[in-house]
Amino acid sequence: MIRVVLADDEAMIRAGIRSILATDPGIEVVAEAADGRAAVDLVRAHRPGIALLDIRMPRMDGLSAAAELRVAMPGVAVIMLTTFDEDEYVARALAGGAAGFLLKASDPRELLIGVRAVADGGAYLSPRIARKVITRLTGGRLARADAARAKVQRLTPRERDVLALVGRGLSNQDIGLGLSLSEGTVKAHVSAILLRLGLSNRVQAAIVAYEADLIGGDLGEG
Template sequence: MIRILIADDQPLVRAGLRTVLASDSDLEIVAEADDGRGALTEVARLRPDVALLDIRMPGMDGLTAAETIRARHPAVRVLIVTTFDEDRYIARALECGVHGFLLKSGDPYELIGSVKAAMTGGTVLAPPVAQRIVGLLHGRSLRERLSARAAVESLTTREREVLTLLAAGESNAEIAHDLHLAEGTVKIHVSAVLGKLGLNNRVQAAVFAYRSGLAG
């Protein structure tokens, strides 16, 4: 059972998310909050598996809450679910290490798959968000792209394969299947990739892969 917290200041949105998620017997809504501070309180009290956070909420916003949750409770998967896909929001969310950035305008029932993907180590980005990230990366300076490419070349062949699949949003289990490896071996390769590139999480690894030209 995947235990979920929903944080959104709009009761109708919370009700809609609750209805969608409750349709899957593997998911359980354990708490709700109407602002970021309430979300932090509930996460500290209940330690849910997943926290779904809106961005704009009164008091503490969702991005500040996400950053705090990632720092204090790293085992909790954090997904942003919002109507705001501005570059500055996307960039800050990625920097604080969220496990997904979804839009309320998307297919509601894709949310179920996104929650499950996050629990298995996947990184979930709504297609419009992924396109914006690629666009931002294409606008990077040549020096940044060359630097990223040189860093990728320092990886072993297997580590580059793992990084490419990370950029595709695959979980450790999916990477293990594709590369015919044990899942424990994949975890070791992922840790090595993050360490060598100086990255903190899988989302940053995916962005790095696009920046270097390895993916995209």
């Protein structure tokens, strides 16, 4: 069962999200909050697998809540949910350790896909967000590509294989199936990759994989 703490300052939005999540029998909303401070407290109390946070909330916004949870509850994956897709929000969310970024205007199925993907150890960006990230990356592509290639040279060949599949958004289970590895071994490889490359989360790893030309296609697919 995927346990979720949901935080949004609009009661009707929370009700809609809760209803969508309830269509999947494998997902349970265990607590709800109307502000970021309460969300952090509820995550500490309930220890869910996922914290689904709106970006704009009173007392503490979702980005600040995500940053606090990254330190206090690193085992909880954070998905940001918002009506806004401005570059500043996306950049801060990724830097703050978010494993997913979803737009409220997206197809409801995307919410379920994103929650499932992140719960399985993957990362998920709404396709619209993924395109913005890639467009932003291509601005200084050559310099970043050289830096990314230099980074991935620190990895073993197997770690580069794993990184390429992380870049395609695959879960640990799917990576294991693709490379004939146990899920535990994949987790160990992912942890080693993040440590060697000085990265905070799988989304940042996926960006490095893209910049180093380890993968093809858009982030968020696969």
